[in-house]
Amino acid sequence: MMWFRSSFSRGDCVAIDENAASVILNEVKNLMHSMHDRTQILRLTPQNDITTQSREGNPEPPLNLSLVKGETKRGSLLALFFALSFFWAWPLSAHDERPVALRGVELEQKLGSQMPLDLEFRDAAGKTIKLGEYFGRRAVILSLVYYSCEDLCPLVLEGLVRSLRPLTFNIGDQFDVVTLSFDARDTAALAAAKKSDALKQYARPGAAEGWHFLTGDETSIRRLTEAVGFRYNYESDKDRFGHASGIILLTPEGKVARYFYGIEFAPRDLRLGLIEASANKIGSPIDQLLLFCYHYDPATGKYSLLITNLIRLGAAATVLALATFIAVMLRRDRNRGLQPRESL
Secondary structure, three states, X not given: OEEEEOHHHOOOEEEEOHHHHHHXXXXXXXXXXXXXXXXXXXXXXOHXXXXXXXXXXXXXXXXXHHHHHHHHHHXXXXXXXXXXXXXOOOEXXXXXXXXXXXXXXXXXXXXXXXXXXXXXXXXXXOOEEEHHHHOOOOXXXXXXXXXXXXXXXXXXXXXXXXXXXXXXXXXXXXXXXXXXXXXXXXXXXXXXHHHHHHHHHHOOXXXXXXXXXXXXXXXXXXXXXXXXXXXXXXXXXXXXXXXXOEEEEEOOOOXXXXXXXXXXXXXXXXXXXXXXXXXXXXXXXXXXXXXXXXXXXXXXXXXXXXXXXXXXXXXXXXXXXXHHHHHHHHHHHHXXXXXXXXXX
């Protein structure tokens, strides 16, 4: 099986059988040779004296130039078709060659999706709670990990803490954090240990009341992860999960607002995302100005500069400056006109 990555398929991996690929390449090669030979005939032979000789040496009728050029053109188009067929193959949607633990793993964006707030989980103290108890007041950052993970999950939690430290917003004050294990075997004791480590790293008062580490049964976990587009797989022979890395911002009503991917999250993006998820109820006028200049790009999960709004802002500032200058000059001239003239 031959693998290719094509820009036509937006980066999707495609596969072509080796025999089919060999046939396509041979056809393209033959067509290119034929086109080259015909082109040489057209270049080396004067247009008014294009004749051929039969095997007996007798002259034959002149070649039809338009026919030769037409065949060459058709051959070029056919070669182009084969080349595109070679590089623009069907995406492999059903044939996933990734490792078993990564097949079907993704973090699909479901912006605006409603969280099932009626689900029941257990907090770090082992108490049964409803998910809705953490909503209704503030925006929520949702992180999905499993507590026995020794590789990716600790990096996600550590990256989240590092990204939250520069913010003037505080956990438990302007927003909350819910960390849920998607491994139904994890216990409340493990959740309590992870919570203790995270709070020590964050090191801000009041965070314990706003950062919740949860565990739950398989049914509740699946319902929540499906609602936010978080898909994972379990690799039984190695007793580990394959999963995506990232965090999800939720509104106080429990709707999905933003996705941030990876293990490091830009503090500026987090701040702007929290402001938008909170319906602009937190933040400063400067933040509102930044939101006017930056917009969230779902494709990258980041905030990028919106050039059109920046131009509008610059134009508005220019008009305001000119208007202020004109008003000052007019007032100065008026004041001069009102001053009494000295008598001669």
